[in-house]
Amino acid sequence: MTEKLLVRRAAVLGAGVMGAQIAAHLANAGVDTILYDLPAKEGDPDGVVLKAIANLGKLKPAPLASKSLAAAIVPANYDSGLDQLQQCDLIIEAIAERMDWKQALYERIAPHVARHAVLASNTSGLGINKLAEALPEQLRPRFCGVHFFNPPRYMHLAELIPARGTDQGVLEGLEAFLTTTLGKGVVYARDTPNFIGNRIGVFSILATIHHTQAFGLGFDTVDALTGPLLGRPKSATYRTSDVVGLDTMAHVIQTMADTLPDDPWHAHFKSPKWLKGLVDRGALGQKTGGGIFRKAGKEIQVLDLGRKDYRTSEAVVDPDVLQILQRRDPVEKFAGLRESEHPQARFLWAMFRDLFHYSAYHLADTAETARDVDLAIRWGYGWKLGPFETWQAAGWKQVAQWIAEDIVAGKAMSDAPLPDWVFDGRDGVHGAEGSYSPAKDAKLPRSSLAVYRRQRFPDPLLGESFAQGDTVFENDGLRLWTDGDDVAVASFKTKMHTVNDQVLDGMQEAIARAERDFRALVIWQPKEPFSAGADLAGAMGLLQAGNVQGFEAMVENFQATSQRIKYALVPVVSAVRGLALGGGCEFQMHGARTVAHLESYVGLVEAGVGLIPAGGGLKELAVRASESAGPGGDVFAELKPVFESVAMAKVSSSAVEARESGLLRPADSVVFHAHELLHVARQQALALSESGYRPPLPARRIVVAGDVGIATFRMLLVNMVEGRFISEYDAEIATRIATVLCGGEIDRGSVVDEEWLLKLERQHFVELAQQDKTQARIAHMLKTGKPLRN
Template identity: 80%
Template structure:
């Protein structure tokens, strides 16, 4: 049993972009964090850190899960606060990428590091063994590299880089902390320049730059080809470089040139002239407002190398190339790319070929297995498949032969031979038994560290299969299954996990079966989102066909499903990650408990399509406000907190923020590793059952704000209308929301029951749904994915 790393307090050294954001994410995770930097020349001694903490609230995407968390970070400086290090269990150094600066800092802090504490350097490519040389003997076995990807809250990847002297127990303890507490996907990298993610990722960018020049394509054209069409992020290649910063890009390229003199591709490790020219004139990308791309008003312009000036960014992927990329079978797709004479197709084949060539050639030096490379690129760069997975899917032997042919023909960027193992008769590098390790010449299974038992369905690489559990019940909307234990799971089968009639009927059946045969039930989806809400297309169809009765019956069935979840005799736990909108949000509101991944974007967004929440959401908020106010208390004050959230169709930007908005309860659980959410939700359901779970008693005495509450909300709305913040129709929808939340036109402080509120919800929902403006909003949302303000 490896020794547990107990982390009560963490110090982050360096309050630059990365250091401050790592501190923010530690704080998100409830870790007591101290952020250090140099003492300020004037003003408060920790002024540099105070400024960095203040700046966290301004960054986008937001590093903090809730703005108020900034106050939890303790500011400190190396001048007067080094004593604070003695109480830290983990110290993450995140200062600028300079060996001499980092080593100087280690010498300075070493006397203050506790005997059990782990010291980790967040570096994107400096030698870990070299860094460790300045450390005192007793600290060397507790030192390693950990490379967070930017932005640390959102990027799943953390590379763990052992030094020769690092204890295995230290690595395992740190890995467990990174995976569970911070929600990371950990990949072990060898101590080689740029490790795995940036070594392969930056090579891919350099190869793209080279082939852009060779093929005479425009930067916008290349971005059109190297984004979602090939399973990569929208920012593709050059837009990503602008976001990262062209100066940073040039620095990483220079690091490769300086530290990898013997790499057979070394000739290409240099910034192209146009990149140096942009940097020289201060056009560093997004942070300076211009780089490879530039915004002019609403137009996007792109650098044109022939004109030496910017032009409109309007070159796209050629229709014939798009047709090839749409081919489902990867083997056929790659064959067609290679034989096509179109410059864009030739470009794509060349970049993939050189990427495969480079990855295979270097695999043994940089990583233990091919899995580590593929996961590093997927988690660190957002690709849907890593290089080895792409190659294997396209037909390993055939593609290997084509690469070999191109090497002989002098078409590849380097004439280095492919390693022998590529041609040993294999069909690929990933299989059910594991992924290939060239050093051990065997397929190695995934890590057996106990922390991974918490992941029932890890992120699979190509060829990996995880048992799907035993089906208990299935219809067109849901599948209910179990793992042979006492807690069943129900998952939706619809697109975006929207709520259709079959989902409603299926959920009610699942609850009935769970009550009979299980201790609890978990609502969980194998992939994000949790649920994008009601099936709008189906609803609009009923309305346009004039089937108001059928529409009303659907709403009543929606409410019945929510109530069935709430009053189930066994606990129903919702495991949320990604979007939980509208009906998806209402289901989790009615569950006994919600286990929400940190990146949960939760909202009652019906107002955006001209409707109001009617799956019991408003009823639930009214009931909660009554409980919070207490007998004879001020219900209106409680409702005010959530009214704006609902009327403005606000969506939380994290699970913590959803708690602030009143869409999650304070007792609901926030989980940092989405791959653990099913495990935790099942444990929560079992624990509730074991502690003698009973559903709540029906709420028969809900105190409401009544007519006075409605009138007060209307006053707020009139001001917004006159200030042109909302349209006339927004005013009508918001008034109806206020009417339901306040329990209708009854006396202030009147007592009503759930059925009364549900009826109100239904009535206003059905009345709104029949209005032309609402139907126009729904149609617009279905067509464009954007709300219509009419």
């Protein structure tokens, strides 16, 4: 039976870049966390840690889900704070990558570690068994490696590396904690240098560097070839190296050279001269203002090895090569790369060939299955497909034959033979039954650990598919489906899950069906975002056709749908992930409950396109302000922070921040693993149903801030216009937002109902939509994806 890891308190040893950010993410997850480092040489003994905690608020992307969480991290030092370790259930060591330093620290802390506590080293490649030698016998079963990728809040991958003596129950308990509490994708790695992610990922970078030089290509051209065109991040190869830091890159390469002397590719584990030159000059990449790339004014420049100087970055992909890369069939794409004589195509084939060769050769000694390799690279490096998936999609047998031919011809980076299993008649390593394990010589299914039963739709590998449930109802905008239980699930079918007439009509039908045939309804999308808001293009069409009446009817239907969600006789729970903007935000505001993934970016952003929220969002904020203020309370004080957020079209940087800003409610849940979102939303919906759910009573007595509130907001806006923080038109839009939030030009303290506020929303929305400046803003947003400030 899996040992449940109960973590009331955790400690992180080492307040450097990784340690501080791991502590931040534990705090994000509500784990009481102590952060340790050496005592400061002067001043407060905890000064080193206090400085690291203060720095968390300055880092981008933000390690903390809310800046206020910094205060939750407890500072400590190794001289006076080790007694606190006895209260910790999980201890993560994250000091510098030095075996002797880590072992010395283990010897120092061992007497203070509780008998039940788990100790894990966040090392990116040092030997876990070697580290364990410094521990007393009784602690070794509770020791392992856990490698978070940087930045730990955002990178999905966590590699779990057992030592020989690690207890299986401890591993499974830690895996469940990493998965649900911290939201990680866990991959088991063998105790080999650099584990899986960096072993394969860094080799891929080394192969790219090798072939860049071999085919005489520029760094900018290679980045143009190895980014989104291959299903990889925009930062591609060399920009990624700049972001990571060229000194870090050189260190990792040196680590491979030092720790893998018998690797058949060892001759290539060395930094090229140009990389050494940049590091020696202190041009380390983004952190020093330049590396392989640099900015000169507004111009992006790239290092040109021929000129031994920087030039303007051009990044030109040959049209013929682009045509090959745009082929939909991967088999045809790889055949095209293999056959082409163009240096760019030959470069790509060679790069893939050597990556496939290396991954297959080292599969047995780095991982249990090909699944672990592909998921590690996808989650750790942001690739859409891992190396084995890419090979399988390209035609396993043919590609294997081409690799073998190149090895014999001396074209490959190593003459090591491909493993025999590559040629055993297989068509790939992934299938419905599982993924190939060289050790077991069989395809192994996914883990049966209980935590994975919470994932209805895990990240699918090539060859895997997960049944999409039974359709209950469907139109062009929405699909309502069920797994045969008492919960119906509504998923939008539109691009970016925008809300159009079909979604509105579908949503109302879904609620009617749920009330009749189910106990609850969940709004959930199979992929991000939750919803980018109203369909602006469709709305613009009505206005351009002069159909103001039709436009107003659409707005009224939007409001009616939001109200239908709010007053449904079954609980409607929104499962939010990614963007929930405008109308998408308003839908979740009206549900009985929202379950939001940590990385949910929520906002009422209509001001950015010259409009105001009109799907009931402003009405709902006015209702909440009245309820929060209570009888005789200050409604205006409750409105002030939400007004600023809506008027400035702010988007939360996390679900925690959305809760602080009032767009999520205190009772709304934050989930850390995106693939558990649907499970949690369903459970919440059923729990509400079980408790005898009834919708709220109609809000008929909403106390508003009235004319005094509007006047106070206007004064604030005058100052902002005079300070040139906003334009005159921004101020007009913001005044209309204030007018609705405050209930219109009526006496302060007046009592109104929801319909009054909804009518105000509609009136100001329709009037703004007919303004030339608003239409210019909408057109600009549709064309460029960016707001226009006119």
